[in-house]
Amino acid sequence: MSTKELRRVFVIEKAVKGKITNRQGAEILGLSERQAIRLKEN
Numbered sequence: 001m002s003t004k005e006l007r008r009v010f011v012i013e014k015a016v017k018g019k020i021t022n023r024q025g026a027e028i029l030g031l032s033e034r035q036a037i038r039l040k041e042n
Contacts, residue, residue, distance in 0.1 A: 012039050 001009075008029060015025040015036065026036035 008039070012036070015040055 011020070011025045011028050014020045015022055020028075022036045022040070023033050025040075026033045029036065031039075
């Protein structure tokens with residue numbers, strides 16, 4: 001896994017656990033909030 005992929009997994013895990021909001025996760029990853037929600041669902 002690349003560094004970028006690992007970072008994405010780490011941020012999405014935090015969002016799933018409720019440590020950060022979807023919006024915060026999206027900002028960290030440079031995505032829209034909707035894209036972050038879709039990543040969480042998968």
